[in-house]
Amino acid sequence: MTSTPTRVRLGTALGRRKPVADLVAEAGHGPLKRSLGLGQLTMLSIGATLGSGIFVVLGEAVPVAGPAVVLSFVLAGVTALFSALSYAELAGMIPLSGSSYSYAYATLGELVAWVCGWCLILEYGVSVASVAVGWGQYVNELLQLAFGVALPESISGPPGDGGLVNVPAIVVVLLAMVLLLSGAKESARANAIMVVVKIATLVLFCAIAFTAVQAKNFTPFLPLGLAGMSAGGAKLFFSYIGFDAASTAGEEARNPQRDLPRAILLSLGIVTVLYCLVAVAAVGALPWQQFDDQQAALSHVLTSVLDSPFWAGVLAVGALVAISSVVLTVLYGQTRIMFAMSRDGLVPKTLSTVHPRTGVPRTNTLVVSAFVAVLAAFVPLGKLADATSIGTLFAFGLVNIAVLVLRKRRPDDARTFRVPFSPVTPILGVLCCAYMMFSLDGATWVVFGGWMLLGLVLYFGYGIRRSRLAAAK
Template sequence: MSEHGAAPPATQQPESDPPVGGLGARLMRRKPVERLVAEGGQGEGGSLRRSMGVWQLTMISIGATLGTGIFVVLGEAVPDAGPAVVVSFVIAGLTALFSALSYAELAGTIPVSGSSYSYAYATMGELIAWICGWCLILEYGVSVAAVAVGWGEYLNELLDGAFGVTIPDALAAPPGDGGVFNLPGLLVVLLAMAFLLGGARESARANAIMVGVKIAALILFCAVAFTGIRAGNYTPFMPLGMAGVSAAGATLFFSYIGFDAASTAGEEARNPQRDLPRAIMLSLVVVTALYCLVAAVAVGALPWQRFSGTEAALASIMKDVTGQGFWAVLLAAGAVVAIASVVLTVLYGQTRILFAMSRDGLVPKVFSTVHAGTGVPRANTLIVSLFCGVLAAAVPLGQLADATSIGTLFAFALVNIAVIVLRRTRPAMPRTFRVPLSPLFPLIGFALCLWMMSSLQPVTWVVFGGWMAVGLVLYFAYGLRRSRLATAEK
């Protein structure tokens, strides 16, 4: 029995590395689950520390999910669905649920840092794992920069409302977006970096505080806006029919991206087999409940026709209901904290995915070097933070930010397939959580991910294709030859 969980039953033989063969066999070589778990937490020069319980893990997932979505997405979704946007949130939540069930099973079975990258490595082989990891780098890295840019906008709104001052455009936006250098975007990334360098426990504590603040801000919105609800605003409930509700649901799905963040903390959880599935499912329930509550109050307090073109919908509603700017300023403060929490947790996830890929030899070993004093991959954190900070400060993201969605959905789709494969290849492996009605539910999750991907703009597919091409070049030029599995076979 190891600290990582129960050993396989005696009748269940650990799977072995595939035999050495041609290029195809090398691309499909799998990393045994036992080896993944045995290596958990170990890096170059030190190891990650198991310091987080179910509460901290849940806060990581909520922190990565509950952010820009609820503060800006209503202005985009309500014109499609009308008051039935609440139903759209439920539909989007159910869509996310199928993939969340698959994540919960694999996180409890393979409790390591790499999230879907590691799950793919154990089930579908090295090439698919690399593609999945490359998608996650796109999802986490670019989304950190995109969210950091949004943080600067909310900071300006807060400063304007509270003090009547704003950061000059030249220092508040990147080139191409009307500015020269996005200073706030860089600052929030550096702030998150400082927390992460302090250690996983310390950054988890800071994140829990920030999550508490943003939940309080949303509950405050509901309490204040509730006084402005008019029954007539709910009729007609579905003015644009079910087609509008479905269209809004597709838009709102991206508000749920991030619930998988807890799975990147598999090697820093005290009891990962038990706590990771609980954290993933609990975070999805909390986020869905908050989204539906906020949406129901918002459309009751403001006629749905007036949401069109409104980015800061919640702040506008607070101002309309109370007739005072104070509440809008308070909500802007909550948004600033909310988005900072997203930057912190997503940056954390990015560093842990690169940690796992580095330990496998697919990216340079500097990313898996752990500082003995703090138990933090310090060089990894510095490199990723500086890269994302410069990206946020100096690059107009535009359509590139949309590519985070397709990268996420691709990774989600692979996780649903990984559950089915592992059930077939390792049926007797101990599982602390099992997806009900498998393989039906994972197949539904897979199909829903493909459907969501098909609804994205053609330019997003072009960007995604370019990113994949670069990733494959790097894999064949570096990862294929330096893979730890490759050296073990020689």
């Protein structure tokens, strides 16, 4: 006799949405300190996007696309742009720390918001652990070049692949944690310095490689056809993940409605231009058939052109800085998303407690950093790392859908940025995300399905009863 009311209550709970006005009010009166300007927000997104991927990604994409890898970067950038435009509209409209989690809460309901947040936990947590693991490999490369020594594989290699515990991964995560605990403004300054260093490293690579560019290396330009160029674009899309990092700083931006959309689009533009320049310099300096060193493509180009290990050392330094910046910014984003979910009652309240002096969610930062450090140090990530891509694409797709929903439900609300050619552009964003998701292998889908199942168990066991919206009924 009680099953029907229970189902009604359950259906109401799953569909409950957080009003946009309430979200905006929370953003205006939250405990986080508003200290970040346009430059710092842009650097935050560049820091999260421009990571170790560019130092190895050419070695994976060039054999697939040939010299047309330059167009592959453009194709991947345009694909990312569809979602970036949607992020820009919603970040200006709902400037909260929760990023796409908060956008889904306002448009698609609590259950979808939880799923989106759970995907972001996978994306941010596992991706930063994967990147931290690579830090030890670049430390060893630098030690080999400078002193002819290296750390033992057992304490510097990837767990499960010759390594037992990745000590450098722990070190870089703890260093990022210390910076984050000092405050958002201090973390942003450190990240800005690191972003300048890694951009300078890639510009230096271009300057050197362009001296060896030969026109014959660009012919034929499409040796593997349009299919090869498209396949290269699919591989390269994931080197753009991270442009949404500025949206996690919605409550720490001084002028979020104006600066968040600009930071997201500006960072994506800068990264795309830099990627294309690196690609032109690399394939112009070295025949595409010789890109056989997938783990150090840029170092391979410079040592082939100059026959000197010195420049490989310079790139190793640049890669170390790049990874450090990614760890810092992505860890920051993870803590802010957990902050938003905690404030809504979907995860324990202690994760949204802010330190009165630094304005930092201290317990949140300690817990997330410890989790990531343990993950990077001891757990063989394997297909779990691959699943970060599918989680990211799922979140991107939801953001595009959220734009369509808000345009229909709240067409007259103030927007500091509007997606051009809507609804066509958001629909293309959804389709591109779906295409990329279904291009991933079956094992990745199995891992993703297991992660989603665990998330649903936690939501129905904890979040659905502790939700602030449930308490307000």
